[in-house]
Amino acid sequence: MIKITNAKILTLDNSFDVTEGDIHIDGDCISYIGAPKDGVFEEVIDVGGSLVMPSFKNAHTHSAMTFLRSFADDLPLDRWLNDRVFPMEAKLTGEDIYAFTKLAVLEYLSSGITACFDMYFYLDDFVRAVTDCGFKSVICSSINDFGGTPESVEEEYLKYKSISPLVSYRLGIHAEYTTRLETIKAIAALCHKYGEGFWAHNSETLNEVEGCIKRYGKTPTELFDSLGAYEYGGGGFHCVHLSDNDIDIFKKRGLWAVTNAGSNTKLASGVADICRLFENDVKLAVGTDGAASNNALDMFREMFLITGLQKLRYGDASACAADEVLKAATVGSARAMGLYDSDVLAEGKKADIVVIDLDKPNMRPINNIVKNIVYSGSKQNVKLTMINGKVLYRDGRYFLDESEADIYRRAEELSDRLKKK
Amino acid sequence: MIKITNAKILTLDNSFDVTEGDIHIDGDCISYIGAPKDGVFEEVIDVGGSLVMPSFKNAHTHSAMTFLRSFADDLPLDRWLNDRVFPMEAKLTGEDIYAFTKLAVLEYLSSGITACFDMYFYLDDFVRAVTDCGFKSVICSSINDFGGTPESVEEEYLKYKSISPLVSYRLGIHAEYTTRLETIKAIAALCHKYGEGFWAHNSETLNEVEGCIKRYGKTPTELFDSLGAYEYGGGGFHCVHLSDNDIDIFKKRGLWAVTNAGSNTKLASGVADICRLFENDVKLAVGTDGAASNNALDMFREMFLITGLQKLRYGDASACAADEVLKAATVGSARAMGLYDSDVLAEGKKADIVVIDLDKPNMRPINNIVKNIVYSGSKQNVKLTMINGKVLYRDGRYFLDESEADIYRRAEELSDRLKKK
Numbered sequence: 001m002i003k004i005t006n007a008k009i010l011t012l013d014n015s016f017d018v019t020e021g022d023i024h025i026d027g028d029c030i031s032y033i034g035a036p037k038d039g040v041f042e043e044v045i046d047v048g049g050s051l052v053m054p055s056f057k058n059a060h061t062h063s064a065m066t067f068l069r070s071f072a073d074d075l076p077l078d079r080w081l082n083d084r085v086f087p088m089e090a091k092l093t094g095e096d097i098y099a100f101t102k103l104a105v106l107e108y109l110s111s112g113i114t115a116c117f118d119m120y121f122y123l124d125d126f127v128r129a130v131t132d133c134g135f136k137s138v139i140c141s142s143i144n145d146f147g148g149t150p151e152s153v154e155e156e157y158l159k160y161k162s163i164s165p166l167v168s169y170r171l172g173i174h175a176e177y178t179t180r181l182e183t184i185k186a187i188a189a190l191c192h193k194y195g196e197g198f199w200a201h202n203s204e205t206l207n208e209v210e211g212c213i214k215r216y217g218k219t220p221t222e223l224f225d226s227l228g229a230y231e232y233g234g235g236g237f238h239c240v241h242l243s244d245n246d247i248d249i250f251k252k253r254g255l256w257a258v259t260n261a262g263s264n265t266k267l268a269s270g271v272a273d274i275c276r277l278f279e280n281d282v283k284l285a286v287g288t289d290g291a292a293s294n295n296a297l298d299m300f301r302e303m304f305l306i307t308g309l310q311k312l313r314y315g316d317a318s319a320c321a322a323d324e325v326l327k328a329a330t331v332g333s334a335r336a337m338g339l340y341d342s343d344v345l346a347e348g349k350k351a352d353i354v355v356i357d358l359d360k361p362n363m364r365p366i367n368n369i370v371k372n373i374v375y376s377g378s379k380q381n382v383k384l385t386m387i388n389g390k391v392l393y394r395d396g397r398y399f400l401d402e403s404e405a406d407i408y409r410r411a412e413e414l415s416d417r418l419k420k421k
Numbered sequence: 422m423i424k425i426t427n428a429k430i431l432t433l434d435n436s437f438d439v440t441e442g443d444i445h446i447d448g449d450c451i452s453y454i455g456a457p458k459d460g461v462f463e464e465v466i467d468v469g470g471s472l473v474m475p476s477f478k479n480a481h482t483h484s485a486m487t488f489l490r491s492f493a494d495d496l497p498l499d500r501w502l503n504d505r506v507f508p509m510e511a512k513l514t515g516e517d518i519y520a521f522t523k524l525a526v527l528e529y530l531s532s533g534i535t536a537c538f539d540m541y542f543y544l545d546d547f548v549r550a551v552t553d554c555g556f557k558s559v560i561c562s563s564i565n566d567f568g569g570t571p572e573s574v575e576e577e578y579l580k581y582k583s584i585s586p587l588v589s590y591r592l593g594i595h596a597e598y599t600t601r602l603e604t605i606k607a608i609a610a611l612c613h614k615y616g617e618g619f620w621a622h623n624s625e626t627l628n629e630v631e632g633c634i635k636r637y638g639k640t641p642t643e644l645f646d647s648l649g650a651y652e653y654g655g656g657g658f659h660c661v662h663l664s665d666n667d668i669d670i671f672k673k674r675g676l677w678a679v680t681n682a683g684s685n686t687k688l689a690s691g692v693a694d695i696c697r698l699f700e701n702d703v704k705l706a707v708g709t710d711g712a713a714s715n716n717a718l719d720m721f722r723e724m725f726l727i728t729g730l731q732k733l734r735y736g737d738a739s740a741c742a743a744d745e746v747l748k749a750a751t752v753g754s755a756r757a758m759g760l761y762d763s764d765v766l767a768e769g770k771k772a773d774i775v776v777i778d779l780d781k782p783n784m785r786p787i788n789n790i791v792k793n794i795v796y797s798g799s800k801q802n803v804k805l806t807m808i809n810g811k812v813l814y815r816d817g818r819y820f821l822d823e824s825e826a827d828i829y830r831r832a833e834e835l836s837d838r839l840k841k842k
Contacts, residue, residue, distance in 0.1 A: 066785070070792035074742045106782035110801065265729040266796065268738045296783050296797035301725065304717075308686040308726075309733075317689045321495040361527035362717050362800075364487070364829050365836040371491035375687065376717035379783075379801040380531065396817075408785050415786040 001026050002351075002389060003041040008358070008369070009033060010053040011345040012331050016323050016370050023052060025351040028388035033345060045391075050383055051356040051369060054344050055114035056299040057333035059258045060237040060287025062120045063104035063129075063137075064097045067415045068292035077205075077267055085292060088418050094125035096418070099410045101129035106404055107297040108135065109393040112354035112382045117258070117287065117337045119174070119237075121147065123160060131164050132401050134387055136352070138337045139169045140199050143187065144178035150186035157194065166388075168338060172199030172234065176220040177208050188229035197234025197255075198224060203246065204238035205269050221246035230255060235336055237287065238263075239277075240270040250282045256336035257282050259328075261305035262296065263289030271309045274320055284328040285336035299329050300377045307374060322374035355384035422447050423772075423810060424462040429779070429790070430454060431474040432766040433752050437744050437791050444473060446772040449809035454766060466812075471804055472777040472790060475765050476535035477720040478754035480679045481658040481708025483541045484525035484551075484558075485518045488836040489713035498626070498688055506713060509839050515546035517839065520831045522550035527825055528718040529556065530814040533775035533803045538679070538708065538758045540595070540658075542568065544581060552585050553822050555808055557773070559758045560590045561620050564608065565599035571607035578615065587809075589759060593620030593655065597641040598629050609650035618655025618676075619645060624667065625659035626690050642667035651676060656757060658708065659684075660698075661691040671703045677757035678703050680749075682726035683717065684710030692730045696740055705749040706757035720750050721802075724795045743795035776805035 002025040009019050011033065024032035024039060072084035097120070108116060115136035120126060123139060130137045139160050141153045153171065160169040171191050173179045191198045202220050203209050212220045222245065224230060230249070235256030242250070242257075250257060259272050277284055286306065288297045303325050310320035334343035334352075342352035358366060362376045373381075385393040398404050423446040430440050432454065445453035445460060493505035518541070529537060536557035541547060544560060551558045560581050562574045574592065581590040592612050594600045612619045623641050624630050633641045643666065645651060651670070656677030663671070663678075671678060680693050698705055707727065709718045724746050731741035755764035755773075763773035779787060783797045794802075806814040819825050 066782075069786065069788060069797060070790075071788040073789070073792045073796060074739045076737065076739050080738060103782055103785055110782060262729075265733055266738065268732040268736050268740070270736075271733060291797070294797070295792075296725075296799065298783065298797070298799060301722065301799075304722065305729075308683075311689040312686055312692060312730075315689050315691075316497065317501060317687065318495045318497050319689070359825070359829065361487075361524055361531060361825070361829075362719065364524055365490065365833050367490060367492040367836065367840075368494070369491075371494045371716075375494060376490060376712070376715070376719070378717065378719060378722075379799050404782070405780070408780060408782075412786050415788065419788075 001031070001039060001041050002043045002045065003039065004045045004047060004052055005036065006046045006048055007052040008049060009345065010051055010369065012054050012327060013344040013346050018051070018369050023345070025389045028350055030345060030347055030349050030351050032347060047355050047383065048359070050358055052345070052353055053356065054330045054334070054342070055352045055354040055385060056112050056329050057337055057339060058108060058113045058116040058287050058297070058299065059285035059333035059336045060260055060289055061104070061116040061118045062290030062292070063116055063118050064100040064120050064126065065290030065292040066100045066103045066411065067096065067418060069295045072292055073295070091418050092122070094122045096414050097122040097125040098129045099407070099414050101126050102133060102402065102407045103411045104291065104297060105130060105133045105135045106398060106407060109385045109398065110382060111297060111299050111379050112385050113297070113299055114352040114385060114387045115337060115339060123156060127160065127163060127167055131166050134166070134390055134392055136166050136339070136387060139167065140172050141169070141187070142174045143183060144174035145180055145183070146178070150183065150190065153187060154190055157190070170199050170338070171196045175201035175208065176212050176223060184224070184229070185227055188227045191229055191232055195232050197232050198229035199234045200224065200236060202236025202239055203241040204264070206241050209241045219243055219246050221249050225249045225253065238269070238272070240264055240272045242273070247276065247280050247282060251280050254283065256285050258285045258287050258336060259306060260287050260289040261309055262302055263293040265305060266295070267293050271313050273313070274306060274310050275314060278324060283332060283336070285333040286329040287333070298379055300379060303329055303374045322371045326370055326374050351386055351389040353386040354382060357381045357383040422452070422460060422462050423464045423466065424460065425466045425468060425473055426457065427467045427469055428473040429470060430766065431472055431790065433475050433748060434765040434767050439472070439790050444766070446810045449771055451766060451768055451770050451772050453768060468776050468804065469780070471779055473766070473774055474777065475751045475755070475763070476773045476775040476806060477533050477750050478758055478760060479529060479534045479537040479708050479718070479720065480706035480754035480757050481681055481710055482525070482537040482539045483711030483713070484537055484539050485521040485541050485547065486711030486713040487521045487524045487832065488517065488839060490716045493713055494716070512839050513543070515543045517835050518543035518546040519550045520828070520835050522547050523554060523823065523828050524832045525712065525718060526551060526554045526556045527819060527828060530806045530819065531803060532718060532720050532800050533806050534718070534720055535773040535806060535808045536758060536760060544577060548581065548584060548588055552587050555587070555811055555813055557587050557760070557808060560588065561593050562591070562608070563595045564604060565595035566601055566604070567599070571604065571611065574608060575611055578611070591620050591759070592617045596622035596629065597633050597644060605645070605650070606648055609648045612650055612653055616653050618653050619650035620655045621645065621657060623657030623660055624662040625685070627662050630662045640664055640667050642670050646670045646674065659690070659693070661685050661693045663694070668697065668701050668703060672701050675704065677706050679706045679708050679757060680727060681708050681710040682730055683723055684714040686726060686730070687716070688714050692734050694734070695727060695731050696735060699745060704753060704757070706754040707750040708754070719800055721798045721800060724750055728795060743792045747791055747795050772807055772810040774807040775803060778802045778804040
């Protein structure tokens with residue numbers, strides 16, 4: 001049993017209150033939260049007054065795309081995709097996916113992120129990378145006209161949905177604009193067969209929405225809903241350009257809107273209307289997207305951007321308060337991914353925890369911890385990241401099966417190879 | 422003599438090229454940059470392949486306002502000022518200024534910032550705080566209708582412009598909307614008398630510009646220029662709402678536009694048109710503004726916001742390339758502040774240096790170091806901050822006259838007192 005002691009505790013369990021006390025972890029679960037109490041402990045972690053809270057969950061990623069970081073910037077979207085992303089992706093092997101995913105996991109851990117909702121390919125290698133690290137992931141099928149069949153998606157679903165306690169699988173498609181109608185229908189049918197939600201990139205760009213309306217007379221959300229894809233819920237990634245009717249569908253179907261402010265900013269896709277989503281009780285989760293478009297996998301930057309861009313959008317400094325943004329990046333993202341067992345800190349929940357160092361100047365004075373985290377927090381404040389009761393990152397050091405130096409070296413070698421013609 | 426060895430070097434001396442080699446520091450100056458070379462050294466700093474570059478300079482701050490961090494968020498601008506900022510400011514003493522400024526210096530150093538262009542009061546205490554830390558600052562007079570006289574500004578100018586090798590002083594006013602015309606004229610006259618540039622908050626909000634036009638039939642920039650205030654240059658803080666004619670004046674007079682993207686975002690003031698400034702060859706510097714409005718004093722967040730908000734503004738992912746933003750936050754800010762002796766890395770320049778840790782996942786792979794810094798860099802990458810050849814921050818530890826624990830404790834005590842009615 002592990003004891004975390006001398007902690008400020010933000011459980012986010014229906015409250016933004018901060019208490020002081022200890023947390024006990026028995027195996028992979030939280031067994032006690034409260035005032036200091038006796039017990040026999042294998043390890044005592046004295047966090048010296050730091051804040052213990054639920055970890056961040058990254059609800060939209062393409063983890064292995066770390067190889068494209070800073071290789072495809074400051075270009076218009078079409079040149080970014082056609083000149084940079086596609087030619088390099090065509091050369092990828094499973095070995096690349098393994099190495100580049102591990103690099104992403106290092107970055108997630110340094111940002112207090114303990115799980116990702118990932119869409120990419122070479123799933124065996126992806127699964128090996130995350131499980132070798134002890135990192136959690138939810139795979140989302142990414143079928144489109146360039147790869148996958150409904151049969152292969154069903155096989156993947158059955159194979160990966162419970163391949164490891166760390167891994168699960170959700171049904172979906174890459175996006176409407178990359179996927180023919182019969183394929184979308186086939187995946188919707190799979191959602192019905194298995195009682196699963198439906199996920200896709202949705203309304204990331206205006207172009208995408210206008211193209212869909214031209215093709216079907218419907219927005220992507222309306223199209224998916226008309227095909228019965230949302231019978232069992234699910235959600236959309238990006239959700240930048242949702243119509244009023246789309247928002248009604250999200251609300252009615254209980255869909256998750258996964259926002260990706262950094263990526264939408266860097267690719268100039270637009271600003272999602274988060275305030276309108278909140279007003280309409282649409283459930284919000286947060287993702288960084290991949291390093292090719294963001295380029296950082298940094299939940300602190302995302303949180304500031306989410307609230308900041310709403311303040312700019314509405315010309316109102318009081319728009320989109322910090323509390324709800326912090327909740328979306330932790331509790332919201334966990335629930336969107338189906339990780340209800342690690343959404344908040346409570347007895348019986350998995351010990352997926354981040355310790356925020358308050359003894360850094362950007363956290364002082366402690367007028368309001370939640371606002372400090374969202375408005376002035378940074379990865380510099382991540383003191384410890386724990387998954388299923390295991391410390392994977394602490395004080396800048398990693399505790400993984402492979403050294404970070406080896407992961408960096410391998411990533412450099414493999415990306416050099418991809419860059420060669 | 423100090424040797425920094427095993428370094429990647431980005432001098433920013435008219436180039437974005439990165440070379441490899443050593444840097445020698447003799448006293449407070451750089452004496453050599455190049456291939457490894459013999460010598461007698463008191464200290465050898467092996468940076469293990471990290472990047473050495475000119476430090477960031479923070480060209481618009483109210484350092485002591487750290488006490489208001491997360492105490493005045495998510496409020497409309499008028500309530501923010503009248504209910505929170507003004508009542509607490511009214512209670513400030515010199516002791517507060519000393520403690521809260523030191524807290525800001527800790528945060529600057531952790532972000533690779535070595536100098537600030539500061540506007541606030543209790544200057545003796547401010548000067549004592551920064552010089553006790555070995556931190557550089559340029560004071561800007563902040564006269565307005567609530568404090569200061571032209572005579573007191575002249576006295577301050579003569580007293581502080583060379584009170585310490587670490588401190589200098591620039592003439593200016595708080596802003597047009599807080600300062601009566603005769604005072605502005607008197608400060609413009611002082612600029613003429615001493616051959617100094619003129620500085621002020623300028624066009625931060627639309628309200629400010631519209632009010633000025635109503636009062637004088639001129640924008641703030643036009644008004645200041647019509648009074649001859651810019652005869653010897655200077656510049657403006659914020660510059661969010663500049664007209665075409667304002668930009669012409671900035672260009673013609675060689676004025677510096679100091680941009681404050683984080684503060685303008687959080688207070689919903691708007692997005693400065695940085696692309697148009699670049700197109701018109703207006704010189705750009707970068708500042709964080711104070712912690713009351715930003716809330717972080719984090720140059721990495723500023724840089725991402727500057728370029729990201731232009732991409733959104735223009736709907737063009739190629740807008741406002743990273744290189745020019747990095748240059749503005751280092752070389753540009755230094756020159757705006759008159760710190761020409763520490764703008765770039767070169768022999769004879771002051772050793773105001775930041776070491777960026779490339780052995781962090783957000784810097785890998787190293788496809789493009791400059792873009793990595795701007796698009797995925799964070800304070801986590803600041804390995805070492807040096808001012809005048811002295812290491813003040815390294816691997817998360819500070820080397821100051823007072824421990825950070827004592828600075829935090831004092832800041833908490835004093836802010837608790839201010840919060841009491």
